[in-house]
Amino acid sequence: MKDVSYINRPNRPLFVYAVLFLAFLYVPVLFLPLFSFNDSIYIAFPIENWTLQWYRDMFDNEPMIAALMNSIRVGAVASVLSTFLGVFGAKAVTRYRMPGRDPIVTVIMAPLVIPGIILGVALLILINRVGITPSLYTITLGHVLVCVPFSMATLMTRFEGFDKSMEEASADLGENAWWTFWRVTFPMVFPGLLASVLLCFTISFDEFILAFFLGGTDPTLPLYIWGQLRFPQRLPNVLALGACILVISFIVVFISQWLTHREPDSTRS
């Protein structure tokens, strides 16, 4: 008990609460991978036989592979584009004295709180008015809209984490704004850029509502899964696919968080 201080002594009620909370969060999700190994197409306990068949089937499912590739393409473009926009936005709002900084940040962050369905309907009306055919491109643009706030948030943390006197020092040592960006700012925010790309990619990859409204004939993976749910015998395939997505998403988000919160190699300790 000697190492235990007032603040970190064991607290049983808090521990129970934490366990219940984690269970509430993750148990439902864990049913998905669990039943993906179930031999039967019916979801019911007890599970009698285990199988990897549903995972094997995935590789032969051409429409699914196509949908996966669509999602990857949309995700790749949307994540890079929103990170590109995010880096300049984040630099601007963290570095420059400008009038209306706070309202600007609020407006940029607004898509976080606008319900997806409202955004979806609004964008659908917009592209119909303008006369653009719904396609993977329109989905990508929609995804950029929802990803930019996440990118901004990730990169603003990074920019705030390093002292602007670094950039001043570069200017002082003879480099103009362009070279300062490439020699100081970019290397220092690079982990943040990577984190932003990964985070935006997962958001785009999982996104359903906007894709549903803005999609054309090519489905993204979530749209494909939605379509499959009409066929009960396909459910195990969806479960296997879902389990894979779950695992990969977790890994990507974990890496992204690690990159964001990793101790910046700052001179301050």
Add this chain to the structure above:
Amino acid sequence: MSSKQTFINIDRVSKHFGDVVAVDDVSIDISAGEFFSLLGPSGCGKTTLLRMLAGFESPTSGEIHIDGKAMSEIPPHQRPTNMVFQNYAIFPHLNVAGNIAYGLRKDKLGKVEQTRRVDEALEMMKLEGYGQRKANELSGGQQQRVALARALIKRPKVLLLDEPLGALDKKLREEMQLELRALQESVGITFIFVTHDQEEALTLSDRVAVMARGDVLQMAAPRQLYNRPVNVEVASFIGQMNFFDAQVVDVQGEKVVLDTQGLGQVKVASNGDLLQKDNRLVVALRPEKLSLSLQREVQDHVVRGELATSAYLGDRSHFFVSLDGYDKPVEVAGQESGLSSDRALERGSEVWLSWAEDSLVLLPAP
């Protein structure tokens, strides 16, 4: 100093941030090779002034000339100044050599020459063998040397230093003060040094500008600043000082008589406008200009008091003496030898304070 030519000319410079006046109509001339300090409490405008010299802020009005050239249209990366930042601003993604060589890209020196210059800088800063270290593996003092080397390798005409010793502990700070002064003498360029530490400013500088509220209160050599402050604010900011309210009661030819609160009636030489009859003023006396004795040894410039308390400081002692008609004890600095070894000097003892007439500093009443 006046014999040298003006190298940096700060001409009626003001800087406003919204409604806040950070620097208010400041004019300073600094000669080449001078070690010049801007001294003042935080928020006095000293850092803003330095940042205007570096080009990170532009003056709201006024102009800065360096080496005869107006600076207002010249961005930081084209100015003949280099800066040592308060937190050093060492690039964390580069090693020590990379940091030092950062400013050499445009000089296109070639690998050999660049390495030679970096090694030279490492040697000058006593950092031999540290070239491959990461910035975060260095101590505060080493980081500061890297920052100095990185700035000096550009061979600037002016080195700007923004409280560079503030983050170091006392012992290291004193070492670095000596090194900085030696460095400045060896490279021979103008140093402009911002600090809130009056002792540091006095130790290092050829001249000091004392600033407050965006204004320069006094600009002088350290000795002059210490012995002849121009007002109560400067006098209380630089070192310890006892202040006595006073009024001119009589003018007797060459002499005037002051009635002071605490020191009684004091006769001083008449000079300046302060000494008109009935004028109110402040008489200031440094603790070390007062001497303390147990008997009245002189007739003039002496006053009786009672020892309130004393503080032993090792090499010297400070005595606090209560005087009649004065609300707080007067501080007296004395050598340890002699007086305080005398055990009889207890609280409440009668003591006599005396001073030389020319050590009295007469200041306008605030």
